[in-house]
Amino acid sequence: MGDDWLSELHWAAEFKSPQEVAELIAQADDIDAMDEERTALWRAVHASRPENVRVLLAAGADPARSMMYGWSPARLSLATEHALPTDEVLTDEERAAIEERDRLVAALGGVPRDDGYSLACVAGVDAETALCRLEAESVEVTHEQIQEWRTEPQGGETVLGVTTVPGGCVLMQLWGYTASMSGVLGRLSAGTVAVGMYANPKGGNHGDVYRDGDVDDWDLHPGEGVVEEETAADVLLAHLYQDEPAAFCLAFAGLRPMDDRAFTAPDLWLRLPERDDWHS
Known part of the structure; x- marks a missing residue:
């Protein structure tokens, strides 16, 4: 046969x-x-x-x-x-990775729950530094605006939430792909690593890794299981975080948030300046 x-x-x-x-x-x-x-x-x-x-x-x-x-x-x-x-x-490091997965997934509590969001996880950079690197302005955002933008993003396309967490910071946008754009990740990753992802409702999760301003990996599939990993550590990470795309990105960047506030109540909101962020 x-x-x-x-x-x-x-x-x-x-x-x-x-x-x-x-x-x-x-x-x-x-x-x-x-x-x-x-x-x-x-x-x-x-x-x-x-x-x-x-x-x-x-x-x-x-x-x-x-x-x-x-x-x-x-x-x-x-x-x-x-x-x-x-x-x-298992090695001590592998057992620790499993324990951290359990802790991290519990801390997030299933947030974010819907597709259509984007995030950037940046190692060693706090929210204020991220604001400066992006040359952005701090803005006030109301609950009503958030709900409106999740239905109709017009007016909120360049607005991101940013939160300092243990290990770095998280930028997120619940209503679009802006947090994962090349220009954003390139600026954020100067001297460090930034992991971005867009949870595309039509095309699945697409992730990128930037190191020191340049793209290092542009074909991650966070939360979609073991695909084309290249090391034993990568295989374990992809295995542990299947169906947990946001947690995967956080773990990849070495961030350890204690709760879900990076997605529910960010430290501050920023608005990006008018520019082309499609390219780093």
């Missing part, structure tokens, strides 16, 4: 029922065949689908097979609520 079973098995392992996984296993030439450098078992572990994991293991899938920069299915399971028996262990 052709290779259709491979992609179908991998998809089912991550998203479908154990019954569908079992049916596809019966068609498989190799249950441990790799697709995008991972096996079907790895995908089931990553997606926290313990019933699918059990079906794959019963059919002979190898939990110890090395892949994804050292994250075998068994080792990855140690970063889930359904650990598999294994002699592999």
Whole structure:
């Protein structure tokens, strides 16, 4: 048969029922065949689908097979609520990353809840410094304006909220993409790192990383799981923060907010000057 079973098995392992996984296993030439450098078992572990994991293991899938920069299915399971028996262990740094994920996600409490927002997470820079770097003016914003802009952004396109948090600051716009624009991230990242993201309601989450004024990575997919990560640390970060895009950006930049006020009650509001911020 052709290779259709491979992609179908991998998809089912991550998203479908154990019954569908079992049916596809019966068609498989190799249950441990790799697709995008991972096996079907790895995908089931990553997606926290313990019933699918059990079906794959019963059919002979190898939990110890090395892949994804050292994250075998068994080792990855140690970063889930359904650990598999294994002699592999997590490092102190990896355990700390898991604890920080739990703390950070709880602190945000699901905020922001809707798509259409943008943010910039800047390491080592406070809100006042961000205001200066952007050559912006501080403005007063009312609750009524926020609600109006979330429906009709006209008049608020260049307005951002900014909040100092442990590790740096967060800039956000709940009604548009401005916080993630190249010109904003380039100015904010002078001498440091800035992670920007736009939660596009139509195209998914798109993220960029700027270091010292230049783009370092322009194809992040915050919260969308493990895609094309390049290191073991990147794999763990993407795994831990699937479905948590804002928390992913905060963690990537090393920010540790204690609550959700960066998105609900920012320290100050700023208005950017008239200029082209499409380019840094």
